[in-house]
Amino acid sequence: MNITDAAYATVHDYPGGSESLAPRMGSSAAVLRNKVNPNNDTHHLSLAEAVKAVDITNDDRILEAWAASRGYALVKMPQVFECCDSAIVEMMGKAWETHGDVGREITKTLEDGRVEFTEVTRVESRIFAHAQVLFNLAARLRGMAE
Known part of the structure; x- marks a missing residue:
């Protein structure tokens, strides 16, 4: 959009x-x-x-x-009260899920031996979503730091 x-x-x-x-x-x-x-x-x-x-x-x-x-992935920073061990486990599950989404989209893109711009856009979207989860995970860990 x-x-x-x-x-x-x-x-x-x-x-x-x-x-x-x-x-x-x-x-x-x-x-x-x-x-x-x-x-x-x-x-x-x-x-x-x-x-x-x-x-x-x-x-x-x-x-x-x-x-x-501008080529950036937007990451919403979690509130400190949201940071706990169970939140980290939840975020790890989400990270594995979004990592799989990237792999599936790349596989679909390469299936026919051609790479189209619309396919690259979908791959980028999955990569940005995955990056957001990873940055959110890092921010949650930072919120737990003493």
């Missing part, structure tokens, strides 16, 4: 849509709709407004789309 589509989805998927979100952002519903309309070239969501929309909606798609467009 690109940043423009993510902004549109963030506003329109919010319960009540732009009519509900706009007053919380200090805007009118019509102006907010125009700012996230991908077909509108005259109104744009500012960086401060995008941050406010993410904070209010608790929807990270704009942030995730921006990170992905």
